[in-house]
Amino acid sequence: AEAERYLVRQLLCLLQGKDRKVAELKIEEAEIEEIAETVGPNVEAVQKRWERILKVLIPIGCNLDALINYLSEEEDRRVMERYLDEQPLSKIAKAIVGISRSKVEETVKRVIKQWKEAAKENPTDPVSAMVKKER
The missing domain is CATH 1.10.10 (Arc Repressor Mutant, subunit A)
Incomplete structure (x- = not known):
């Protein structure tokens, strides 16, 4: 529960x-x-x-774990893991060296958009939809 x-x-x-x-x-x-x-x-x-x-x-x-693991950029994974743990954007920016708050916000918006598009394209396997898009 x-x-x-x-x-x-x-x-x-x-x-x-x-x-x-x-x-x-x-x-x-x-x-x-x-x-x-x-x-x-x-x-x-x-x-x-x-x-x-x-x-x-x-x-x-x-497919949340697979979607996070599929993110090709380590920085994207770290940002999304922290974001999904409900950390404020400013706290994420402080925790990840070399990334600004605006870059964190941009990353979150971009990844959420990708995930939503992938889920619409292939509801049973959104990760494969993301793989297909990258090719």
Whole structure:
């Protein structure tokens, strides 16, 4: 159960804005109607947003270790490991010598985008989608 909660917290790090709010409320077992009242605009939009979130997060969650290990740059791996451990960007920048906060932020955004694209392209094996893209 603790490992599950840890994975959920890691996956929440990959979301921002309304997506994150919807996911947090859903995890807290809020009904779609309640979420629509909080986040808006309506039940249908929230339901579609939640389905879209799951389409991306489930493949990433099932393959998170492999996705991290696949990152070709050691620096990217170190940044993402710390980011997924919920460390603030400024703390990550201080911990990794020679990397600025803006570079950390850029790395996080780039990697999350790659992972989301790979999860959409091949939900059963997002790592192979990333391998294919590099060729």
